[in-house]
Amino acid sequence: MEKIEHTQRNNASQRSQNKILELKNISKSFDKGEVLRNINLYVRQGEFLTLLGPSGCGKTTLLRIIGGFEAPTSGQVFFNGKDITSLPPYMRQVNTVFQHFALFPHMNVYENIAFGLNIKKLPRDEIRRKVTDILALTGLSGFEKRSISRLSGGEKQRVAIARALVCEPSLLLLDEPLGALDLKLRKSMQLELKNMHKKLGLTFVYVTHDQEEAMMLSDTIVVMKDGVLQHIGTPEDIYNEPSNAFVADFIGESNIFPGTYLGDNRVRFADVEFSCLPHPFEAGESVDVVVRPEDIELSRRESHISGVVTSSVFMGVHYDIRVLDDNGHEWLVQSTKTPGEGRRTYLTIGEDCIHIMPKERT
Ligand SMILES: Nc1ncnc2c1ncn2[C@@H]1O[C@H](COP(=O)(O)OP(=O)(O)O)[C@@H](O)[C@H]1O
Ligand SMILES: [Mg+2]
Structure with missing residues (x-):
């Protein structure tokens, strides 16, 4: 865990040093076993933090623990330094947009959004002002009187987000809120969410299994696998x-090889020995080696790896080029130029493009 904490603390893009939320040694077991294991994590004031991982890795469970809908088996939740582990949801300054949000079908858009403010018994004109502002912010101006049944999926999602935002929670939790939308709508809602976050200065904890979405939205990403944090940064x-x-594989397409660190800035993988940057590994230690497809250079000049192009597909900006090397390893290369299918080619990898990492934590 220490390495993970360190990465997060070095995160330069943070706006504030205040930890609004802190999770300490959170574990959670259901009957069939442990789904969260010793989670240590903090969220800073104003941060957009995303929990990212494959389906079933425990993202929703962790979010429900933060919201107070689920109690951890062990560990504590702190809010502005205060232990809130046993506080019920309605006593937390937290609002949640659930994955399967439910709007009130018999109320119109305005009434749905105003609901929480009415419960708080705010003055009528203050409610009107707040709802009007949030309608503008979420692109729903003019929809006040529209009934819920006459909204599209994207419009309903906006109402759900507006309803959570209007209460100005210190912390907003969002569980895959765009999951049900088609690609184009999802893209435009991503931009809007990012703008809303910026304008309102709220703190967001967002859940998604979509790495591109996490990349474009977040200040900080927390990658999870099987209930264990893998990387925070x-x-x-x-x-x-x-x-x-x-993490490398989940975040983008990669060439991943088992390898051996040889010492003296040398590493062996894919049956070839390479120079690499200095690493704190022992000579002879087993490692994983990752090479991003855009970091490989193809040329006609002889180089450490020789192979034949087995496929070459134009992707719009670059080609996805598959190369089978003479030792039987397959490589993915991305380049704006292609040697063409069936051609012999040579692969060159700069020493700073060879990422050497410990075997993954489980
Ligand atoms: N209430 C529950 N009872 C039993 N098992 C649960 C419950 N909620 C979640 N789980 C299990 O916990 C694991 C993590 O689930 P979840 O947090 O929903 O993952 P994610 O949101 O990342 O897809 C899954 O194996 C799921 O089946
Ligand atoms: Mg989930």
């Missing part, structure tokens, strides 16, 4: 220096 950190092969 900025999108750039996680892409450029993934903590292990699982």
Whole structure:
């Protein structure tokens, strides 16, 4: 865990040092076993933090623990330094947009959004002002009187988000809120969410299994696997220096090989010995090696790896080029130029493009 904490603390893009939320040694077991294991994590004031991982890794369970809908088996939740582990949801300054949100079908858009403010018994004109502001912010101006049944999926999702935002929670939890939308709508809602976060200065904890969505939205990404945190960092950190092969693979397409660190800035993988940057591994230690497809250079000049192009597909900006090397390893290369299918080619990898990492933590 220490390495993970360190990464997060070095995160330069944070706006504030205040930890609004802190999870200490959170574990959770259901009848069939442990689904969260010793989670240590903090969220800073104003941060957009995303829990990212494959389906079933425990994202929703962790979010429900933060919201107070689920109690951890062990560990504590702190809010602004105060232990809130046993506080019920309605006593937390937290609002949640659930994955399967439910709007009140018999109320119109205005009434749905105003609901929480009415419960708080705010003055009528204050409610009107707040709802009008949030309608504008979520692109719903003019929809006040529309009934819920006459909204599209994207409009309903906006109402659900507006309803949570209007109460100005210190912390907003969002569980895959865009999951049900089609690609184009999802993209435009992502931009809007990012703008809303910026304008309102609220703290967001967001859950998704979509790495691209996590990349474009977040200040900080927390990668999870099987209930264990794998990496905490900025999108750039996680892409450029993934903590292990699982993270590298989950975050983007990669060439991943088992290898051996040889000492003296040498590493062996894919049956070839390479120069690499200095690493704190023991000579002879087993490692995973990741090479991003865009970091491989193809040329006609002889180089450490020789192979034949087995496929070459134009992707719009670059080609996805598969190369089978003479030792039987397959490589994915991304390049704006292609040698063409069936051609012999040589692969060159700069020493700073060879990412060596410990075997993943489980
Ligand atoms: N109430 C529950 N009872 C039993 N098992 C649960 C419950 N909620 C979640 N789980 C299990 O916990 C694991 C993590 O689930 P979840 O947090 O929903 O993952 P994610 O949101 O990342 O898809 C899964 O194996 C799921 O089946
Ligand atoms: Mg979930």
